[in-house]
Amino acid sequence: MSCVICLEDGAGFVCECSAFHVNCFATFLVRGDDECQICHSCFDRRLKAAALDLLSTRTSNLFGEANPRTKARQLELAVEFSDIGQTEVAKLCLRRLISTSAEPEWILAVSQVELARILCRERQRMPAALILEELLPKLVCIKKRWSWLEHLEACTILGGCYSSMGRFVDAEKLLLFVIESHMNNPNACWRRVVKVMQEIAGFYSSRYDFVLACETHRVAVRILEAEEQDPSRIALANLELARAEIRCGDTSAAIDRFITSIRTLRKRKHDTWATDALPNAREELGNLIKPTKRLRVKTLPEDC
DSSP, X not given: OBOTTXXXXXXXXXXXXXXXXXXXXXXXXXXXXXXXXXTOOBOOHHHHHHHHHHHHHHHHHHHOTTSHHHHHHHHHHHHHHHHTTOHHHHHHHHHHHHHHOOSSHHHHHHHHHHHHHHHHHTTOHHHHHHHHHHHHXXXXXXXXXXHHHHHHHHHHHHHHHHHHTTOHHHHHHHHHHHHHHHHTOTTOOHHHHHHHHHHHXXXXXHTTOHHHHHHHHHHHHHHHHHHOOOHHHHHHHHHHHHHHHHHTTOHHHHHHHHHHHHHHXXXXXXXXXXXXXXXXXXXXXXXHHOOOHHHHHXXXXXXX
């Protein structure tokens, strides 16, 4: 496989259409792209983490550990470690940044938000909530665009924590505030809007209002279908909607949605978000359609 930068063999796919060496990919990531601008796929998380690790080391050697550029690279690396499941390494890196990064203040704030996100995923909701409750008043006092965006992100995570903890009034107040803020902004990022809609759907599910949760997931899918160019993101959102439809008792629609989404995801062979989601989705579909043993052995659930 030839690298798209140096044209030599030995490269690996980082998205649906491009292959890089790790060293060349690190140079490419300096531009700050989160996804391929050609096929609109997310980059392979594991290769991206390896490239960011290399880039972080280079930046540290060039500018020193205390330089803001180095800290920014370490923050990127911590987020990527979290995405590939190396959460202990990510938490260690984030806590180091929090303890040493009084300046620039955005590094400190974003590190706290990302640490809270990891803790929330690990069901350590009380520690996550305490971090965010302490951070929110500080973000409100900083009159900059990044602080407002991080304020909304922190409110989204905190709302999800409160929902899981049974603090439904607080959760509803935060999540509706965030979605209203996004809707009032003509330049709002629609991916952030979708993220909040999915948190709101989770809030409704926690209150056993499955019909409203299903409708909220459906709105999120419509936004993605109108704006998103990456089929994987749309398919993953449809899987969440299918799960909500099952809770509403609409099994037939859920089966069709599972089949369509899985067939989309299995085509994205170099998209780790897609390939990681396939096993669970297939298992859930198999439980719904209950194929015979012969079919289970010889045929994938979406092809039964």
